[in-house]
Amino acid sequence: MLRAFRDAFRIPELQRKFLFTLLLLAIYRLGSTIPTPGVDHTRIAEAAGSAGSLLSLISNISGGNLSQFSIFALGVLPYITASIIMQILTTSIPALEKLQKEGEEGRKAIAQYTRYGAIALGAMQALFFAILVGEAQNGAFLASGWEPGWMFRLNVVLTQVAGIAFTLWIGERITEVGIGNGVSLIIFSGIAASFPKAISDIITLYNEEAISLLGIVAFFLVILAVVIGIVLVLQAERRIPIQYARKEIGGKQYAKQQTYLPIKLNGAGVIPVIFASAVMTIVQVLEQAFGQDSEVTRFLVKYFALNTPTGIALDVLLVVGFTFLYNSIQFDPKRIAENLRESGGFIPSVRPGVATAEYLSFISTRITLWGAIFLGILVLVPQVLQATSGISGSTVFVFSGTGLLILVGVALDTLKQVEAQLTLRSYDGFISKGRLRGRL
Structure with missing residues (x-):
């Protein structure tokens, strides 16, 4: 793998792609340090640092940008939400489904609608945070000289919408010109940037004798086990054999061809975890809305706080439920069975048509169950880390299963793109050793 990177940096075109990607990510990280005008970022950081708070939860999901309420505080979260909503609408609205089948032009139109949706969602989220920051603790989070009101809210909304648009532009340029998926790399950089502070906090706790060396060792052993498990699950797939009948094209006879249909063990990725986090965020919003002394709060x-048994159980159940929901939307056995029949393909020992659809549905359901259980286990990682090591607070959530899943998934996808670039140029760095293959 290291030799492959060495070979990649010897290619001028790949050098330019790597440098361009790093430059845009550096610009993004620079913008993440610029606070939104009118906000006291010191007090915001203190509120976001308290484990279990609303700001703490959203700050960890956004890679820490909200801890300073920077101009990129919302980052690509509105775009991710808009993309998920658009995927669901595409499968349920015939006009969008027809547009998606129109090739490149249709995909461009859907991408444009997704951008509009991201801007609209970002504006609503920015207005919510502007109201929350402006009204909380009698304006304690406001900078000197600023008053809560519509002028402050308009300032926050315009700043955040501009930040979202610029962040999306950075992501698209990285995808088109650089290496890897731009939006994924932006999330990756935000989470990775939180690691030095988390490690520093662990060292501080050890120096203050708040935790033992054995606790730190147990902490990192759990993380290592989680990373290994994530790699194995992300690479795992069920390969269903597909055969195509003999064809005659242009007077030539073509023999039977055999290929396979891959079904990934974790086809939903981190999306169910994000959905579940959004629902748990709504619970905390209700806590903020009703006040600390109300019966509802x-x-x-x-029963629903993240550190309670019922809250953890609800979070896991939401992850499992959203995993089945998302996979049912993305994987359509009937459509796949029809496409196979139209192209002359079939699964050995399975009749084409309805029987093929039922077989694919059965296989998909079983695989989705194991993928959902895996994601549910990742949700429990912070609690396991806290119980085994004694480390608590935001440091645990930096190394949570969600963050590690994003980091490992983005790293594997980027390495696969580097592998493809090297393969095109006859370099065998990943091919001869350590190629990123799917596992049966």
Whole structure:
């Protein structure tokens, strides 16, 4: 693998792609340090640092940008949400489904609608945070000289919408000109940037004798086990054999061809975890809305807080449910069976048509169950880390299963793109050793 990177940097075109990607990511990280005008970023950082708070949860999902309420505080979260909504609408609205089948032009139109949706969602989220920051603790989060009101809210909304648009532009340029998926790399850089501070906090706790050396060792052993498990699951897939009948094209006879249909063990990726986090965020929004002394707030804190058994169980159930929901939308056995029949393909020992659809549905359901269980286990990682090591607070959530899943998934996807670039140029760095293959 290291030899492959060495070979990649010897190719001028790939050098330019790597440098261009790093430059845009550096610009993004620079913007993440610029606070939104009118906000006291010091007090915001203190609120976001308290484990279990609303700002803490969203800050960890956004890669830490919200901890300073920077101009990129929302980052690509609105775009991710808009993309998920558009995927669901594409499968349920015939006009969008027809547009998607129109090739490159249709995909460009859907991508444009997704951008519009991201801007609209970002504006609504920015307005919510502007109201939350402006009204919380009698304006304690406002910078000197600023007053809560519509002028402050308009300032926050315009700043955040501009930040979202610029972030999307960076992501698209990386995808088109650089290496890897731009949006994924932006999320990757945000989470990775939180690691040095988290490690520094662990060292501080050890120096203060708040945790033991054995606890730190257990902490990183759990993380290592989680990373290995993520790699194995992300690479795992079920390959269903597909055969095509003998064909005659242009007077030539073509023999039977055999290929396979891959079904990934974790086809939903991190999307169910993001959905579940959004629902748990709504619970915390209700806590903020009803106040600390109301009966509703006490009930929510008692049964639905993230550190309670019922709250953890609800989070896991939401992840499992959203995994099945998302896979049912993305994987359509009937459509695949029809496409196979039209192209002359079939699964050995399975009749074409309805029987093929039922067989694919059965296989997909079984695989989705194991993928959902895996994601549910990742949700429990922060609690396992806290119980085994004694480390608590935001440091645990930096190394949570969600963050590690994003990091490992983006790293593997980027390495596969580098592998493809090297293969095109007859370099065998990844091919001879350590190629990123799917596992049966």
